[in-house]
Amino acid sequence: MKILITGNMGYVGPGVVDELRSKYPNATLIGYDMGYFAKCLTNVDILPENKLDQQYFGDIRDIKAELLDGVDAIVNLAAISNDPMGKKFEDITLDVNYRSGIELAKMAKNAGVRSFVFASSCSMYGAAEEKPKTEDSTLNPLTAYARSKVATEKDLAPLADESFTITCLRFATACGMSNRLRLDLVLNDFVAAAVASKKITILSDGTPWRPLINVKDMARAIDWAIGRNQDNGGAFLAVNTGSNEWNYQVKDLANAVAEVIPGVDVSINVNAEPDKRSYKVNFDLYKKLAPDHQPIRDLKTSIQELKEGLEAMSFQDEDFRNSQLMRLKVLTQLQDGSTLDDNLKWNHR
Numbered sequence: 001m002k003i004l005i006t007g008n009m010g011y012v013g014p015g016v017v018d019e020l021r022s023k024y025p026n027a028t029l030i031g032y033d034m035g036y037f038a039k040c041l042t043n044v045d046i047l048p049e050n051k052l053d054q055q056y057f058g059d060i061r062d063i064k065a066e067l068l069d070g071v072d073a074i075v076n077l078a079a080i081s082n083d084p085m086g087k088k089f090e091d092i093t094l095d096v097n098y099r100s101g102i103e104l105a106k107m108a109k110n111a112g113v114r115s116f117v118f119a120s121s122c123s124m125y126g127a128a129e130e131k132p133k134t135e136d137s138t139l140n141p142l143t144a145y146a147r148s149k150v151a152t153e154k155d156l157a158p159l160a161d162e163s164f165t166i167t168c169l170r171f172a173t174a175c176g177m178s179n180r181l182r183l184d185l186v187l188n189d190f191v192a193a194a195v196a197s198k199k200i201t202i203l204s205d206g207t208p209w210r211p212l213i214n215v216k217d218m219a220r221a222i223d224w225a226i227g228r229n230q231d232n233g234g235a236f237l238a239v240n241t242g243s244n245e246w247n248y249q250v251k252d253l254a255n256a257v258a259e260v261i262p263g264v265d266v267s268i269n270v271n272a273e274p275d276k277r278s279y280k281v282n283f284d285l286y287k288k289l290a291p292d293h294q295p296i297r298d299l300k301t302s303i304q305e306l307k308e309g310l311e312a313m314s315f316q317d318e319d320f321r322n323s324q325l326m327r328l329k330v331l332t333q334l335q336d337g338s339t340l341d342d343n344l345k346w347n348h349r
């Protein structure tokens with residue numbers, strides 16, 4: 001078994017590498033990443049990439065077909081991966097997330113790759129509505145990032161056939177500790193604020209719904225998708241990935257953090273405009289198709305692990321939203337120092 005993981009050096013990747021290495025001890029695992037966040041390590045003794053057989057530093061926009069020789073499965077994580085980055089780098093977001101993803105899938109099909117797993121997102125459902133979104137609900141992507149995921153799914157669908165299985169995992173918003181922690185995610189932000197300043201300030205009125213999933217449970221889902229047979233979901237599958245119990249209102253997340261970390265003050269902006277990015281998601285299909293790979297972490301444990309991880313980093317930075325733990329800050333700093341060019345390519349190449 002040979003598995004290629006693109007974008008393995010981000011927030012989600014290290015947990016995926018861990019999971020796949022433990023599930024497939026004899027497999028050849030290959031990483032391919034631009035390395036934007038390579039140095040953003042949190043609480044590690046050894047590089048997470050040590051568990052791979054090979055690590056390539058490269059741009060998915062230039063990936064070569066030779067790399068796919070003998071590959072059985074691809075996990076495509078490489079992306080400009082959140083709404084603020086998609087806003088600043090709109091064209092690059094479409095280029096990296098969508099066009100390059102489709103090119104990679106076409107190359108993979110030609111090379112005889114059996115399984116293609118795409119890290120999609122529930123953010124494609126977009127706007128507020130009470131009824132939880134199923135896979136058949138109307139898509140309403142509100143950002144360049146979400147639009148890139150919609151476009152990719154649409155163009156991936158016709159590529160699937162009886163020998164090329166495609167699984168689009170529409171992940172809930174990630175949370176939890178990672179060897180490359182990010183604080184630009186709602187729960188992680190709240191825990192960081194609680195640890196650094198004992199204060200959580202919710203910028204909205206706290207009512208928006210947000211489904212969440214622990215990064216380690218994302219890795220379990222990816223493992224399931226790699227091994228999925230077509231009689232379980234078809235040649236092409238797009239599936240909401242998370243669990244019904246993890247649909248939370250933002251204020252509930254803040255209160256859950258305050259329960260785990262005593263003495264934390266939670267304030268809500270009662271006068272805030274309604275946040276349009278609010279959606280509840282129905283995860284029944286994932287439960288039916290992947291009963292043995294359901295999320296197993298609970299919210300309290302996820303908060304506790306984040307707290308302990310941050311404390312182990314001696315984290316005290318109240319100004320963390322301007323730090324290297326925010327993806328957009330990392331990329332703009334690299335650009336400001338002329339290390340990355342306008343197109344997010346390394347200047348030294």
Ligand SMILES: NC(=O)c1ccc[n+]([C@@H]2O[C@H](COP(=O)([O-])OP(=O)(O)OC[C@H]3O[C@@H](n4cnc5c(N)ncnc54)[C@H](O)[C@@H]3O)[C@@H](O)[C@H]2O)c1
Nearest residue numbers: 007009010011012034036059060077078079081119171174
């Ligand atoms: N974190 C979430 O909440 C979440 C939720 C749903 C889906 N996803 C998806 O899961 C995947 C991984 O997310 P993440 O949180 O680890 O993101 P991340 O930004 O932490 O990591 C993405 C990785 O892709 C790499 N990359 C970016 N552009 C590249 C390029 N041109 N060539 C090669 N590598 C490139 C980056 O260097 C980085 O290591 C993404 O596709 C993301 O859209 C994430």
